[in-house]
Amino acid sequence: MKAPSGGKRITKGWLEFMLAEHERKERPGTRVSVADFAVRQGIPPGEGFNSELVLVDVTAELSNGPGEAQEKTYHLAAKFFHADPFAAEINRRFLSHIKELRMYAEVVHELNAFLAARVPEESPICIPKMIYGKENGSEYVLVMENIKAAGYMTNDKRKGLDVEHVMRSVEEIAKVHAVSYAYNKAHNFLEKFPCYQFKIETITVIPAFLTCSLKNCIAYLNTVKGKEELAKKVENAHPILSKKFLALYDDFGNVCLCHGDFWNCNIMFKYQQHDDSQEQTLEGIKLIDWGNSSWNNPIFDLQYLLHTSTTLELRKTHIDDILQKYHTVFTSLATKLGAPLPHYDYSALREDWDRTAIFGFTLGNMLIQGTLSTTNPANKPRGPSILDHGALTPVRLIVNGFKTGMAKILGPIISGPNGGKFMEKFFGGILKPIQKEILSGTNEAMNARLLEILCEADEKGLFDE
Structure with missing residues (x-):
């Protein structure tokens, strides 16, 4: 049917x-x-x-x-x-x-x-x-x-995940990574599921978005007392950040199945309510929205989660505990599954974490602006259209066919070597109203997280030449 x-x-x-x-x-x-x-x-x-x-x-x-x-x-x-x-x-x-x-x-x-x-x-x-x-x-x-009906819910993205929820999320993604890694050693994952082969064109739009989002960051830093020098550093480093980001995909091998969009709103939690008090116990977790999954490097999922879904205070205070938890689950489970990771102790993982800091900053900066903004055009509900009227169905089909045709033409251009300029114009239009919201100071949650991630990146030397 x-x-x-x-x-x-x-x-x-x-x-x-x-x-x-x-x-x-x-x-x-x-x-x-x-x-x-x-x-x-x-x-x-x-x-x-x-x-x-x-x-x-x-x-x-x-x-x-x-x-x-x-x-x-x-x-x-x-x-x-x-x-x-x-x-x-x-x-x-x-x-x-x-x-x-x-x-x-x-x-x-x-x-x-x-x-x-x-x-x-x-x-x-x-x-x-x-x-x-x-x-x-x-x-x-x-x-x-619909797991919401069974009691699962997402955490408030404006608050970010706390330590308990991060630890549980890290455990679950470590299991995905370890099982797929071990499975591949025995069965060749990509031979059976070739659609998960990572393709570099899937991330070619990121430099264009980074370029536009950094313009917002520079404008914002120039309004924050004492951050004018940081604004200059970001502006000077702007041209090389995209190159640093893309270089990661040459330096790190693809070793397991990764979620690819591992942040707050793609993790759902279930709680047990205690009858004798108002306290709840975290009971279950489910990972959703796998459309961006691919065979990739697991450190990218960790960077994505922690820099899009936690505060700087949590990262500074608990980063070693979080990474130790991930390393323990991944390596111990892989070993039990018959695929021990040679020469990959905790210090090696920590080195990978530090080397991929540009990934965390890039995706964190983008998602903070894209998902916490209240003025992002993509976040606006689609109102009724005159083309929804039944009598205008032929017109709607023609319009939709034109859009589809244009997408087929533009798709190769966007993912090709010359797609950056086109996407910069596209993202520039989306990010203009977000810049106005940032400069207005009305969205405290977005501004606070944005300033945190910029200062953290500066401390790590990401804006140094």
């Missing part, structure tokens, strides 16, 4: 078909009759760059024969191609949808089976359960359990 193209096009008939496919995996012959369903937006605008996410609540009746009917309620999360044709085409180019679908349909099952066979006492890699998936080029849908 043809999959809907988005949340607004979900029908009762498709839900019955999709849920029956799911139920028949365990109970062949099951029929599903949907009594009622509701669809709502899954995430705030600006936090879903790779796809459209909607939440679907379904009440249905399941039957497998005479007199066997039972009512069941489903809480689902469904992903589709991004509603904007340009964004959808770019994500097709970088295989974001395929990588995420395969993660839920095959990869994690394969890794967990490998883990259970060799270290049965270890808990599995935790991601939401897949309900249904389809991808055939023109159609794409991924349906998962």
Whole structure:
């Protein structure tokens, strides 16, 4: 059955078909009759760059024969191609949808089976359960359990993660890294899952974004008392920072499966409430949003997490404990799985951490401005369009077709050697209103985190020639 193209096009008939496919995996012959369903937006605008996410609540009746009917309620999360044709085409180019679908349909099952066979006492890699998936080029849908309904929630991105949540997150990503590393030694991961091969063109837009975001940083530092000299250092270092960033991919080998977008809002936590008090205990964790995953270097996931999702105080106070925890989990689990890491003690990891500081600063600077801003155009909800009217469907299809065509033309240009100038203009338009917000001083959380990461980078000598 043809999959809907988005949340607004979900029908009762498709839900019955999709849920029956799911139920028949365990109970062949099951029929599903949907009594009622509701669809709502899954995430705030600006936090879903790779796809459209909607939440679907379904009440249905399941039957497998005479007199066997039972009512069941489903809480689902469904992903589709991004509603904007340009964004959808770019994500097709970088295989974001395929990588995420395969993660839920095959990869994690394969890794967990490998883990259970060799270290049965270890808990599995935790991601939401897949309900249904389809991808055939023109159609794409991924349906998962809505883990919010089971009590999982994300941390407030404006506050950042505390030590307990960082430690738990680091443990979980270390497990992903260790299991995939060991699996590869026995089975050749990329031969089985070639779509995860890292391609340098996936990060060629970052220098353009860095260039534009640093202009905001320089303007901001010039308004902060005592930071005028730092503003000059950033301005002078500006041309070489992108080169330092790109050079990392020549210096560090790709050794395991990495998340690629490992920050606060892609980690969900569940808590146990104690009856005798208001205190909660962290009970569970699940990692979500795998569209940027690739075979890469694990230190990048750590830099990404800590510089996008924690405060400078936490990093300064607890960095050794955090990295020690990661190193212990990664190396001990890899050894149990039959793939010990030779010549990689904690001092070697710490050296890698220091050498990749430019990665943490670059991604931290970008995400602080991109996700904490209240004026980012990408964070604005899409209002009703006249083209949504049924009578104008032919016009909407023509407009969307034009956007898709332009994306196919521009995609190779963007990811090519001359794409930087084009993307600088594009990102410059997005970052102008963010600069105004920074200079206004109204967004204290964003400004504080931005100043912290700039001062931290200066202390590490990233702006020194």
